[in-house]
Amino acid sequence: MRAGRRASSQGDGAAADAGSGARRGFRGDIQGLRAVAVLLVVADHAGLGPLHGGFIGVDVFLVVSGFLITGLLLAEVERSGTVSLAGFYARRARRILPAASLVLAVTAVAGYLILAGADLLRLVQDSIWAAFFAANIKFARDETDYWAQDESTSPIQHYWSLAVEEQFYLVWPLLLVVLVLLLRRRARAGSSAPATPGAGAVRRAALATIALLSLASFALAVRGVAADPTGTYFSTAARVWELGLGAGLAAAMPWVARRPAAVRGLLAWAGLAAVAASALLFTEATRVPGWPALLPVLGAGALLACGDAPVRWGPARALSVAPLRWVGDRSYSLYLWHWPVLVLGAALLEVRGLSGWQALAAVLLALVLSDLSYRFVENPVRHTQLLRGRRRGLVLYPASLAALGVVLAVVHTVVVHDFAQPRPPVTAAAYADRGLAKDPHVALVQASVLAGRADAEVPSPLRPAALGLSDRVAADLGECSYSGQDYPLPLCPRGDPDGEKVLVVLGDSHGRHWAEVLDGIARKHGYRAYFLVLAGCNAASVQPWSAVDDAPDEECAAFHAWSQEQVEQLRPDVTVLSNDTVGAYVGPDGERVSDTAEVARLLEDGLTERLASLRPLAERVVVLADVPRLRTHPSDISRRGATLGDGLAKPNGRSMRMRDAAKRAAERAGAEHVETRQWFCAYGECPVVVGDFITRRDYGHLTLEYAASLADPLDRALALR
CATH class of the missing domain: 3.40.50.1110 (SGNH hydrolase)
Incomplete structure (x- = not known):
């Protein structure tokens, strides 16, 4: 398993909103595109096949998200004359929170059974940030380096792009409401103008607004990947242009749909080719979301805008086959599950990376979990009458936070309690009869090796604290x-x-x-x-x-x-x-x-x-x-039941x-x-713990x-x- 910036997110809480409504106008090719994108991401993360650029699935999903959500918002404006913010966020809650909270809770419990204490506490911290849709801020602040061989990977690292998406949707619907109000005021100011703005006026205003925001965002991304590639990768501001391209296409669809069918069919195939080329040619060194990201982003945009062209030879038929639609329906859940399964699987087997068969088994397990959560969590919550209505779904925000908070608090308390029990340090005096060196520092190292060979218990407290090891600077x-x-x-x-x-x-x-x-x-x-x-x-x-x-x-x-x-x-x-x-x-x-x-x-x-x-x-x-x-790794001595022997090699x-x-x-x-x-x-071995000191932070x-x-x-x- 190659952890890395390639822990990109499906970021597809969006597409689900479309699926949560009526199937009128449903496009199977978009479901197929979602499936292709998530399978690219999963294959890349699992190290299966030659798709080393599979992380571009995140770029594809952000474009899909902007397209579908903006299309729904504009349809609501045309239908009712405004956007119900309460209704919008209630739909988001029904769609996003159940699966996201479930995966966070299950990952925390599984992490308690598998991870070292230091990594587990970091997981709890990361989960809190993720629960508030701020994981990208946390990972950027920590300067998370996906290629650092000395660092362990967070099992919920992939939540960063879900945070990016939700931060975008805190602002974009509000901007649409403001645009509608401004257009309505201008319409009323004109003596012969209608009292409410027309659909075309709203779409033109939305298109102009998102175009300006996207241009500024793209400029920031291009500059940022050169100066601060890690921070830029996590940055919402540097990702707005990807969501914005999809949003702009949604606003422009009435005009795009009038283009010749043959031209649109060709553009759709070109878009699919661009996505495929990106997945095959991009590598870890490819600086996205800068200039290179234009290839998959524009490719996804071409597929969304032209994939429904009424030509029999277009890619829509291939993308709409039943297996791809099935995966597309579960793409959000699959994305949420696959990364924790891969990371925790490697930790359970105590390997740096899963072999091909191990990774394939992990992916199959993630697919089973995604199907179960889709059928028994996502769909039931999304369609329950108890949460119907513009405001009822909003209760899921405090409810999910409270439930997840209880799980995280219990895990945190149990781990901290385990390490709060005092245990004596290793001393040279305890091994004085073993012919230790006269130098006290060397003698203490020798005694610590002997203690490790005897599987002595890990001292407590340690300097620095074992549970804070991942925070060392x-x-x-x-x-x-x-x-x-x-x-x-x-x-x-x-x-x-x-x-x-x-x-x-x-x-x-x-x-x-x-x-x-x-x-x-x-x-x-x-x-x-x-x-x-x-x-x-x-x-x-x-x-x-x-x-x-x-x-x-x-x-x-x-x-x-x-x-x-x-x-x-x-x-x-x-x-x-x-x-x-x-x-x-x-x-x-x-x-x-x-x-x-x-x-x-x-x-x-x-x-x-x-x-x-x-x-x-x-x-x-x-x-x-x-x-x-x-x-x-030094954190191994903070695993449940670890002895000093676990830190000796x-x-x-x-x-x-x-x-x-x-x-x-x-x-x-x-x-x-x-x-x-x-x-x-x-004696030919190096202990992680010498006396009561942890010698290395990695x-x-x-x-x-x-x-x-x-x-x-x-x-x-x-x-x-």
Whole structure:
């Protein structure tokens, strides 16, 4: 299972509103389009087939949503002269809330049985945001990175686009009401004009309004994907143009329908081809909702506007076959269920990704669940007479929040209670008869390995708290965090601001996770300290391959040049390099290199070159060995019934090979090398918990608390004077 930005949402609460009314004018081709879109998304998420761009299903669904909902709203205006906001939101509640709330509740209960405590608490938090249709805000605020290998994926990550859709529908019906009122006032002001605006006037005003909003939204999306791709992907403002295209087409349908049938049939086929091409050609690196998104969005728009062309050879017949209509009816439920099933399935099997057969089984289970919820939850609630009427359905908002709140509160309380029970930490004294090292820090690591082998209970409380592990952040470097900043970059002296000696730290996020400790050591010895570190940018003279852009990391190349200039000007007494040594690099031919042996060679040569360039500029150049990477995620020790043995494993083999390459580079360049392995591993294994400290916040990054505990041994190892 590939989690990622591809946790795109069906966003199809919309189409359901159309289905909730009478079948008059029902178009089977739209149901088929919904089925195609959701199947693209599901196949992509499950890793089934070559549809790596299946995430464009979200774009298709947003267009469908804008088209169907706006069509219903305009039909209501033409029928009654206005829009009943209470009636609209009651219909939305009947359609959206039952299935959405059910999936959130079931996912929380299943998560309690399967997930680690830290991940479960994050799930509870995410569910609260999702319940208020604000999941996109939460994930954007958290800077959720779908390609980060060190982060676990939220089982309800896909709710973000449902939030986008509902936020749009908080505003768009209100704008239509305002337009109708303004047109009515203008109509009354004219001596010979009718008292109420005509249908054509309302449609023209709606079309002009949504066109302006969509153009502004598209401009924001194009600019945003370049500056902040993650935030833009979650942004409602950057998605309005996709909903707006569908809305504009709905307003323009009386004019579109008058175009020649043959032209419309050809456009419909072109639209289907555009959607298919997007699914086949797009990749994780494709920057949507920017320029590339025009292809699937315009394709979906062409299908909606022209799919009902009265020609026998059009795509409507193919899209209207019974199996596709069946999936289309259940597309909302299928979208809601498939992602939690995939994510929780992988967690249950304790694998990073499901195999092909496992993923197929998960998809089939999601399809069964979607059919059950469609038949026994969605349709019964949608059609019950108890909730008929313009306002009765509104009761579902507080009712669903209350019911879901009870489930989430119980899950949260039980988990917190489990971890509130005090349990003693691991101590070296308990294993004094096992011949531990004299160094107390090393001895504690050895004792923690022995405790893990004995499956000792997990200490409580831990530092940091195990349940808050997913909220851990990197050391605060203020305005000198550097990521995404424009040049010239600032310099932020830390340590002893008045110190005559200078310490410079070069590296990436693995240099940053030592920042607070090195800051204190520099202050103690009278050094001004400068942390020239950039996440994802190894200090070696080698260009990383950006996982986000799937291209060479140009930001890192620029940062290398800038940081070298700063070292030349600062002429530090001590320069320390600390890097994450696991990653992919750009080879001599400009292509991505990920093979372990080749990456190790590139790292060794690149680090040797950088160290050689630094040695004439500093009295001492020190390579601080990378932290051995874990094979097990630290959150595993917060699973129900976990012991310290669940957080014990051999270090990651690739990580150790890269650490060896870095050590050879230091020797070749004549630089100093400080080993760190003894503070993290012993007897060939690395414990997640040392004493009562959680050592990492993910597979490779230190927790700030454990890093602080290593201040004394690190101080001695660096031997600053």
